[in-house]
Amino acid sequence: MYTSAALNDSQVIALLDTGSSITLVSEAVARKIQAALVRSTIAKGVTANGTPINLLGQFTPNLTIGYQTIQIQLLGRYQDCFVGNDGDLGRYQEPITHCINVAPHSKVPKQHRAPSEKRQEIERQIKEMPCINIIEPNTSKFASPIVLVKKGSNKDQWRFTVDYRQINAITETET
Known part of the structure; x- marks a missing residue:
């Protein structure tokens, strides 16, 4: 999902991908938001369509979406709530009760077999x-x-x- 966001108080259009392990910005955006790049141990990457890319470094910006501002490094501090680099999923420890109310007389959606x-x-x-x-x-x-x-x-x-x-x-x- 593309959304308007503020990175270090600079307006950008961002692609939110909750399934991604990293977030990429172009060199032009990094300059625009005055990112303090730290050399990355990973020098090359590959985009979803297979295009190779060079990675210049990493940084921790302030990210604002709507009225909510978060620091990206927060994800690192609470990584047990998210998927880690080892692929292990974090666990929320409290009980969760969830209910979805459907319209009266709704038909059960037809299921399709997977290939x-x-x-x-x-x-x-x-x-x-x-x-x-x-x-x-x-x-x-x-x-x-x-x-x-x-x-x-x-x-x-x-x-x-x-x-x-x-x-x-x-x-x-x-x-």
């Missing part, structure tokens, strides 16, 4: 997720389709995503 070449990977990831407290048993008759997407940084790995469009279409919103 056979992806089915094994889906089953592997679903089997692993309860062990690391990512998912738990559910008795709802509603479900959303799983979509596996090749990771841009490693074409041998799959990113597990869920297409919520059908359930969102029948969900009652708060007024």
Whole structure:
């Protein structure tokens, strides 16, 4: 999702990708926001479409989206809440109760079978997720389709995503 943001008080258009392990800015943007670059141990990278890029360094800016300002380094301080470099997912320790209200007489969205070449990977990831407290048993008759997407940084790995469009279409919103 592209959004208007302020990096070090300079307006930029930013692509928010919660599945990405790093965020990239162009050299021009780094100059515009007067980023204090620290040499990175990683000198080269590859974009999602496979284009090689040179990495000049890393920095910790103040990021403002809407009215909320955060320091990116906050993610490093509380990394147990996020996916770490080792791929281990952080865990929120408190109980969470969640309820989605759907419109009366809503029909259960039709499910589609995953292609056979992806089915094994889906089953592997679903089997692993309860062990690391990512998912738990559910008795709802509603479900959303799983979509596996090749990771841009490693074409041998799959990113597990869920297409919520059908359930969102029948969900009652708060007024």
